[in-house]
Each structure stands twice: as structure tokens, then as C-alpha cells.
Amino acid sequence: MKLTEKEVEILEILEDNCRLSPDYIAKMVDLTESETNTIIKNLEEQRIIVDYTTQVNWRKVDGHEGVKAMIDVKVQPKRGVGFDDIASRIYRFNEVKSVYLMSGAYDLSVIIEGKTMSDVAQFVSDKLSTLDSVLSTTTHFILKKYKHDGTIFDQDDEDKRIVVSP
Known part of the structure; x- marks a missing residue:
């Protein structure tokens, strides 16, 4: 458009x-x-503006840290719908925050959130891996967020340069 x-x-x-x-x-x-x-x-x-969001640094909120994981998913696309059908089935799960079609070794990148690592593991084994089009998954746990959508987290405003005097 x-x-x-x-x-x-x-x-x-x-x-x-x-x-x-x-x-x-x-x-x-x-x-x-x-x-x-x-x-x-x-x-x-026209859905050009899709949503208005807020970036929250949950690491600073006690009891709300949670666990985020990025899951690489290899799928068998279906004739006539390609990757859209399986992507649609995946993004309907409440744990799923984002789904991206990717180039490279894996087809989809799925970002999920859970309260514990066990929650993430259970999601992968009970929900994601059991979908008929899913061939394999690789899970990466996100340990710390430095920058997301252009926003820098935990930016230290203190100038750490050494003072040089003549």
C-alpha cells in the first residue's frame, strides 16, 4: 500500500x-x-498500526522475572498453505509471544514465556513437538535482555571514561 x-x-x-x-x-x-x-x-x-506496546524491564520487578525462550522449529509445510497453517496453530498458544518465518536451517522462530524452565520444557514436549507438521525443535533460553526493539535495557548513564588531563 x-x-x-x-x-x-x-x-x-x-x-x-x-x-x-x-x-x-x-x-x-x-x-x-x-x-x-x-x-x-x-x-x-487498515491494520498498518497493529498495536501500541510498552517495553518493561521485568528483571527489576521482584517475583516477575519469568523465563523466556527462543525456539527454532523445523516444519514440513503443507501443500497450498505453506508455513502459514502451522504458524497459525503455534501462535494461538497462550505461552507464545512471537512467531517468525525464517531463512536458514530452521523454518520458524518462536518466542515463548513461562514461569519456570520446566514450564518451557513442558510446552515444547507436550504442545509444540506433538504438532504433526513439526519435525524438530531447538530451544534457547534467553538469559538477559540487553536491547529489544531499539530500547536499551539496564543502560548505565554513568560515564566510565578515564579522565585525561594535560
Whole structure:
């Protein structure tokens, strides 16, 4: 779909900070608030804007650390639907946070969350591996998140450079 320059500009602004008010965005792109609201509403209706999210550093919240895993999945695609059918079956599980079609050795990359490593292991053995199209899986546990969707976590603002004096 071809978008106008203003629509693309609004998308870039919202992608960077979705908490900005339509009035503020309107001033940034030199439109009225009404025009800006109309553009945003149209982009939402066309599912170009899919969701508004918040990045949370759960490691800083006691009792909510949880376990995240990235699972590489090799599948046998079905004739006529390719990978879409199996991807759809996988992303419907509550534990699944993301599913990506990948190039390379594995076909799908699945990101899941559980309370414990056992929860993740049980999901893989009881739910994911039992799907008829799934040929194999490789599970990688995410130990620490440094950067996600452009947001740096645990960034230390302290300047650690050595002071050099003449």
C-alpha cells in the first residue's frame, strides 16, 4: 500500500514514541489535530498500526522475572498453505509471544514465556513437538535482555571514561 509522506512521518513518530498526543504529533507534522486523528484512525483500521506496546524491564520487578525462550522449529509445510497453517496453530498458544518465518536451517522462530524452565520444557514436549507438521525443535533460553526493539535495557548513564588531563 502506498502511503503519503505525512502518513509515513506519523508512523515513524508513533513507532519511536506511541505515547505522544495527537495534538503534539500534529504540530510535528504541520497538520491539524483533526487531520492527524483521521490519519491515525485510518492506519489503525487498515491494520498498518497493529498495536501500541510498552517495553518493561521485568528483571527489576521482584517475583516477575519469568523465563523466556527462543525456539527454532523445523516444519514440513503443507501443500497450498505453506508455513502459514502451522504458524497459525503455534501462535494461538497462550505461552507464545512471537512467531517468525525464517531463512536458514530452521523454518520458524518462536518466542515463548513461562514461569519456570520446566514450564518451557513442558510446552515444547507436550504442545509444540506433538504438532504433526513439526519435525524438530531447538530451544534457547534467553538469559538477559540487553536491547529489544531499539530500547536499551539496564543502560548505565554513568560515564566510565578515564579522565585525561594535560
